[in-house]
Amino acid sequence: MQNEIKNGWDNQFFQVPNAIYDNGDLDVYELAIIQYIFRLANNGMAFPSFSKMAERVKCSRKKSITTIESLIKKGYLVKRKRLNDVGNQTSNLYILKKPKKVGSASGTLPMVNGVPQPSVPDTPTLVNEVHPINTNIINTNLYKDIVNFLNTNADTNYRATTKRTQQLIKARLDEGFSEADFQQVISKKCRDWKKDPQFAQYLRPETLFGAKFESYLNQKGGMRDVTASTASGNTRPCDSNQQLEGLF
Numbered sequence: 001m002q003n004e005i006k007n008g009w010d011n012q013f014f015q016v017p018n019a020i021y022d023n024g025d026l027d028v029y030e031l032a033i034i035q036y037i038f039r040l041a042n043n044g045m046a047f048p049s050f051s052k053m054a055e056r057v058k059c060s061r062k063k064s065i066t067t068i069e070s071l072i073k074k075g076y077l078v079k080r081k082r083l084n085d086v087g088n089q090t091s092n093l094y095i096l097k098k099p100k101k102v103g104s105a106s107g108t109l110p111m112v113n114g115v116p117q118p119s120v121p122d123t124p125t126l127v128n129e130v131h132p133i134n135t136n137i138i139n140t141n142l143y144k145d146i147v148n149f150l151n152t153n154a155d156t157n158y159r160a161t162t163k164r165t166q167q168l169i170k171a172r173l174d175e176g177f178s179e180a181d182f183q184q185v186i187s188k189k190c191r192d193w194k195k196d197p198q199f200a201q202y203l204r205p206e207t208l209f210g211a212k213f214e215s216y217l218n219q220k221g222g223m224r225d226v227t228a229s230t231a232s233g234n235t236r237p238c239d240s241n242q243q244l245e246g247l248f
Helices: 002-009 028-040 050-057 063-074 135-154 163-174 179-191 213-217 240-245
Strands: 077-081 089-097 227-231 236-238
Touching: 002 050, 002 179, 028 089, 028 240, 063 227, 077 179, 135 179, 135 213, 163 179, 163 240
Parallel strands: none
Antiparallel strands: 077 089, 227 236
16 A cells, blocks of 8 residues: 555655744745745746746735745745846746755744643654755756856856865855856856957856856946046046956
């Protein structure tokens, strides 16, 4: 009987971290929507519309909006803009936080009449052992996807396994930036630098994913549009040395 159940569920289920339930700080709508996002997530990210979430969870669109805001406030999600190739927002992108950073799981025993009480298991006998999500696999896939995007667009051959590259990507991810943000930075700087022999050498992880990442992400227009004021009040294009000073 157990094997029949197990075989029938192969590839037809998804997993959520234990902390989603153990933290005990989510209401029924928050639990339903966070599980739905886990259901859709690829590399820890998903972009369902408010209407679709409302349809699946059987609530109003307004309720789905307030629920997402609550999940973000409680530290379960990060919300970013999902942009198309020309930089226009197409939807919201939701990034699932790492299990160790989710909520604020208590290290104390629950209280009953002022007395600490041990937890009583309320789960049935396991039919199929469920393992926690391996965030190392998620990060490894992200490193590979981001570096492949850079290599494809910049005609480079960087490796996703390089420790320094992984450190830079992880630092930006920990700050809440998404894979879409990396793609936008890479696309912008390839447009600015790829055809310029002097600047093409800076299409590399150390430059793109470093301390100026957010500045590159929010850059308006191209680098060639940058101008400097003269003493007479007129403007002239910045020279190469001035542009190089702004890279790092």
